[in-house]
Amino acid sequence: MQSIDKLFVNREKQTAGFIKMLQGQTPKRIMLIEASGGLGKSWTVEFMRVECQRRGIPNTEIDFADSIVFDFLALLRRARDGFGIAAFNLFTQAINEVTQPTVRIETGAANTNAINNLLGQSNTFSGSNVNVGEVIAGNVIKDNSFVINADNAVVRQALQDRLSGAFFACLASLTSQGPLCFFFDTYDKVTVEAEAWLMGHLLPQIRDGLITNVVVVIAGRSVPKLDNQWDHLIARTGLDLLSEPHVKEYLVQRRGLNDDPNVIKALFQGSTGQPQLLAMLADNILRSQASGGDDDWL
Template sequence: MSNYDQILFVDREKKVRGFQKLLEPTTRQAVMLIEAPRDMGKTWLLSKMQHHCQEQTARIPVAIIDFRNPREIHEIQDMLGLIRLLRRKLGDTPHFNDLNATINSVTSSPVAAGQGTDAQRGTLRQMMEQAFSLDDIQSIAFDLKFDYENLSGTTKTAKIRALIQTSERLQRLADLITICRQMRPNLDWSQAEQEVGEGETAVSTPSDTRILDQNGQIWADTEMERRRAERLINDAFFACLETIMQETRQIVLLFDSMEEAPDTAEQWIRNELLLRLRDGQIQEAVIIITGRKTPDLTDLDIKHLTVQTDLEPFTEEHVREYFEERRKLSGLDIRTIVLTSGGVPGALAMMADRATTTRQDDDDFFSDL
């Protein structure tokens, strides 16, 4: 079907009203699964729901992800890519500062080697590796009031790297060097201090207090560290959603063409999003999932929160409305169109597009043949 056009939208009023019912505070259900074959208008229906959320009278934060969209699929290389995509779709507002800070603390910077934290803070990192034990690093983190367990990595090198990154993000590098100097006063920390000063302008916090995602990839030596980093990112993301919902009451997440979703995305939706919804961690979220085949959620024990539905072909009445009132096409044999198309919205759209195409006269070359 062609791109969504509000003016051409026909039928599906019952599904739209069902969606609006999900948004009501008294409704227990929060998840709608819409299963239908191709060309039945699933994408248009989600676009209609998105449009409703964006209306001035609603103003509900909404994100729609189409798993057939190559650009969006390219972004979803892993769990972090999906969260970044959802964040962008929801507006990437300062509400996500804590998420961005968490991401920066467990990812490596993509900045070129000559400009990244490792290069700018190389002296500081090397001096700390030579001067301190792992217990010392834990003590320094305590003095800075950082949660040592939240510093990524298990080795001394990894912990030092994470400690420096966290200090830089929170603009505490000067405090870090002060503590290092107090613990090892016999060492000359001036060069490390100079490097910190030279890099300040490049990493200073924006004037609007926004914390920006540095777009790094998860940095982990082991699978355990990776899982821990993913847990921290997920916890931060849902905490940010909760903060947004405290202001807007609701958030709506729309997932289209679920059968095309990468395994990473499907697992995240099942094991993070829906489980947290079930456990009451994101009570005001409404989730719509469409697909030619929707996932079986029996094992999640969320039947009490779920509405399962499908999409029916258009009736003759709706076909007539579409052609005569929406597309302004008259004199057509509507009954034959219904029988030919089977009432499938995608087929009807193609027939209407064909009927409205301006016919071009043959080139004069053929006029005498």
């Protein structure tokens, strides 16, 4: 894969807006990039991520094109790993407490505490042979990588709510030190649970001011449908086709093609300025200039 720095052109409007959001120069906190295929959404997201890294801003990217099943837990784990696991010990501990082979509510009056503490530190799970909360590498708690395994939708929901609570507690702590950023790419393939968390937890928390200093970028062929209550928080944008100068910049400066106006023009017209197609045409030309590789792969 080639680095984004090498490839990226144009998209000044989007990136400038994004930087403003990071710097808190605008009340907007959520950027929605909606565009059809091949217009460079993932490139734009990737470029923004690089920008974050350059500025030392914690960020995480969830690409729903990934073959991973982004259930609730996978989503939070991915986000945690992106921001840095050290800041999420409380959350990891909560994961280790609730992700057990079986969750069964103890019965009887004598066990009221067990019920009360079901979601607390001292909960008692039957059938568990796992030591929870194992500490590794100093202050970082290791995730035991179990899944939520509850036989009841309500209990499952309760566990998820608790995990979400722990996650946001850690996130709030992290945002007190500076801004951070969520990137959601290929939103058109979002899973049920991921969407539920995004729409039911993350975005409302931002809207209601419960977490601050957080920027969210969502890109896809479709993006969440949010009503006008969100207008003050949302920057909606699409992606245009590249202009001829940008095509030239991409081909000559990024991909190293000769600056032949006829070729540039032909490629611009052939690609109609669509970044994906342009990249493939460039691949094609570079491929024709190359020796054809060393080996036949079969």
